[in-house]
Amino acid sequence: MLKHGRVCFSKSRYQSVDQILGFHSRNYSSNNVSRKSCELLVLGGGAGGCSIAAKFVPKLDKNAVIILDPSDVHYYQPMLTMVGAGVKKVKDCARPMSKVLPSGARWVKDSVYEFEPENNTIHTKLGASISYNYLLVALGLQLRFDLIPGLEEALTDPESGVCSNYSPLYAEKTFSVLQKFKEGNAVFTFPNTPVKCAGAPQKACYLSEDYLCRNGKRNKANIMYKTSLPVIFSVKHYAEELVKLCKRRDIDVSYRQELVKINKDKKEAIFKLLDEPEKVIEVPYSMLHVTPPMSSPSELQNATSIVDSTGYLNVNKNTLQHQIYSNIFGIGDCTNLPTSKTAAAVAAQGKVVCNNLLSVMRGEKPRAEYNGYTSCPLVTGYGSCILAEFDYGLKPLETFPIDQSKESALMYYLKKDFMPSLYWFGMLKGRWNGPQVFRKIFHLGFGK
Ligand SMILES: Cc1cc2nc3c(=O)[nH]c(=O)nc-3n(C[C@H](O)[C@H](O)[C@H](O)COP(=O)(O)OP(=O)(O)OC[C@H]3O[C@@H](n4cnc5c(N)ncnc54)[C@H](O)[C@@H]3O)c2cc1C
Structure with a gap:
């Protein structure tokens, strides 16, 4: 072990x-x-x-x-x-x-x-x-790759077609699987547990789809996004755009399906239908990107x-x-x-x-309050991103004075080039508390 x-x-x-x-x-x-x-x-x-x-x-x-x-x-x-x-x-x-x-x-x-x-x-x-x-x-x-029989074995086999961006051990394998992809099903999963960055499983899907388009393999690929959730994203404002995007790009989305087993030798993924728990389906794959239970x-x-x-x-x-x-x-x-x-x-x-x-x-009562602010840069391709920002009430809490549910190149470069420096030199040094100040400025003092 x-x-x-x-x-x-x-x-x-x-x-x-x-x-x-x-x-x-x-x-x-x-x-x-x-x-x-x-x-x-x-x-x-x-x-x-x-x-x-x-x-x-x-x-x-x-x-x-x-x-x-x-x-x-x-x-x-x-x-x-x-x-x-x-x-x-x-x-x-x-x-x-x-x-x-x-x-x-x-x-x-x-x-x-x-x-x-x-x-x-x-x-x-x-x-x-x-x-x-x-x-x-x-x-x-903690990541629980061990809860899906066959997964750890498949992840450590370079030829299995199974990968996961969720571990630094396997994230580079995702790109290598994409490069080797010839034809067949490319399947992306979302587990039946809370996860970190609930947008990351679909970012992997959109980027892979874009990669296959740019490399002339898209017409040989059947892209499937299979989620345990009943919706594509918890906030309606963004979910509506994401559903349209999947339709436009011919990504087959299935809800309430949970990956429960991998048969590496047959290249088959077994999914439980969460609304009919006695039923499972077997899905053959050439590429399988797994978001593990956590x-x-x-x-x-x-x-x-x-x-x-x-x-x-x-x-x-x-x-x-x-x-x-x-x-x-x-x-x-x-x-x-x-x-x-x-x-x-x-x-x-x-x-x-x-x-x-x-x-x-100091012996005083705590007074500061967190409103649930969270954000997810939903990268939709090489050069595009929807920057979702919202609060406890699942209401958008957008920083920029534009409709952030639309795909944008600016958000992509923010995510790829700006946010890493903000993390290393701002957040980890205790200097970055999120974009609230900028939200107020951009919304002329009216932002929350
Ligand atoms: C693929 C992926 C994509 C993501 N994309 C985004 C994104 O676009 N935007 C975004 O905002 N967030 C994103 N996230 C989520 C983000 O990284 C996490 O939410 C964030 O790191 C959580 O911070 P944390 O301090 O709670 O936990 P972590 O940063 O995970 O830190 C936990 C620490 O605890 C330590 N630890 C564990 N067990 C013990 C123990 N028993 N004793 C002592 N120490 C221990 C670990 O070593 C680790 O250093 C993504 C995450 C992943 C995996």
């Missing part, structure tokens, strides 16, 4: 991406001392954990912030979509963790294993205990006193403070916030967490 960060793969013939990229751990706090304590403990050094730590390091004493994360590499995950399309490489999405975490924080390269919130303590996989005054939980989601990390699910019945950190949806423990806050994908799980949502949540945590540290 090879473990790479959050993803569990059995019998993988692949090296971990950390090894491939040559990133090795350095500059992290030693685990020799088995007891540590700090003012603020941040669990997870991903998009949410790193950006909040960066905000607090200048506000607190030296070494007051500990970040716990086992990974040597920090990935800018939104770029994996462009890797699958051959526009970027995995190395473009990756930076050494030691370089992105704020230098004034102590990085402990280990994983949280057990929570003891009543004693303000957590225990780690390597046997250390860390006590804290305040805790931020930012553990992201869940909150197992360690968090096991911490029953701090999660809800679905295993996600139980926070107040406005203040992001834990529902029971007032010194615990949550951010990002591992929380039960009823909004779409994206890095854009994390940026907007960052300011609220920071203000409210500072209030609690």
